[in-house]
Amino acid sequence: METKVNFAVVHELVKEQYKDILDSNIRNVVFDLAVPAVLKLIEGAVGIYGKKNNNAHYGTFAKKTASEYPKDFHAYFSQPDLAEKSFMELTQSAMGELHATAKPLPAASGGYILFVDYESAQGRFFLIAMLKKRDGLRLNENLEPEELIELDLNSLYQAARINFERYGKYVAADEGERLELNYLSFLSQTSGRSAAGYFVNSLGCMVGSASSQATKNLILESTQFFRERPDLYPRRLEMKDQVLHYLEKKRESGDSVKLTEVEAIARQFFPATYEGQADDLAGEFVAHLNSEAVGVPVEFPLSKATLQKYTHVSFKAENWQLKFDRDALGEDVNSEILFLEKDRKLILNNLSEEAVAVIRAAINEKKDEGVNK
DSSP states (O other): OOOEEEEEEEEEEOOOTTSOOOOOBOOSSOOOTTSHHHHHHHHHHHHHTTSTTOOEEEEEEOSSOSOSHHHHHHHHHTOSSOOHHHHHHHHHHHHHHHHHHHTTOTTOOOEEEEEEEEEETTEEEEEEEEEOEEEEEEEOTTSOEEEEEEEOOSSOSEEEEEEHHHHHHHHHSOHHHHTTOOOEEEEOSSTTSOSOSHHHHHTTEEEOOOHHHHHHHHHHHHHHHHHTSTTTGGGHHHHHHHHHHHHHHHHHHOOOEEHHHHHHHHHTTSOGGGTTTHHHHHHHHHHHHHSTTTOOOSEEOOOHHHHHHHHEEEEEOSSOEEEEEGGGEESSTTOSEEEETTTTEEEEOSOOHHHHHHHHHHHHHHHHHHHTO
16 A cells, blocks of 8 residues: 555744744645655655664653643544644644743754654554755756755654554553553654654653563564575574573663664674675664564563563463473473473473472472371
């Protein structure tokens, strides 16, 4: 499905660093979508969202925020029909919040703010993106170079995007379910840049807490990326083991999981034939994990419970329960924990002296209890 644009407009937040903010330059009508340059601008901004250097954090609107934007977006979301007037009012609401938040911040800078309500194969979205100017060159009619100012579409300076379908699910969910739901994402220009700037704060955004889904998707989808590529397929299990080992270290340290560190793990398993193309493949890997469909944030807290599901085997029967590392399990006679499916048996091999002592003590206690009955 190609991108279908419902409405789009650009306003200007007029603020230079360490200078007083000026009145915003507000456009009064939406863009004419039949103009090729307009479509090029929109496609450029939508196309690079979530790509390398434009990686996304995922979250929701904050429960407690001074911003009026979340309330105004909900009103827009709740409308049964598309309305140009309502779209323009929502963009002006956002501009008011951006202006008010940037005004007391000397280091804050403005830019051109692009607003787009659009639909793609992944659903309907509302995108707000800050675009910056850059110097460029062109040739005049005499083929002489001359300066021009153009919009930088290689990276979005700051941006936020709301997924309408996920927002609807969040609104309908109970408090417990909401802990594992995200419906908006926002960008940091580079992996080392904090997304918590005035832009996202002014819109009432906060980083989500859906660590369980992020942990699960990281484990499954990093492996899936390798599984779907014939040249990476042979090393998919090695890569998965290293990712799990990395997550175990994060569990022990309590540190956040970072996509840049997972990318470094994946690079270790790229074939030597990819020399010179490794950056492109790594970019695809990160873009896949960070995509709207997969939703692994740039950085997130590990879900210990979810990790355990992929590193341990657990089962509880009426009279007994077991829990052990998956790595210990096997069907080879030398496996630490041997599974004999045909005989419906699980055999523990090479028990330590401590384990033998605990088991022996339990058996002796059981015998003594039988004698004393």
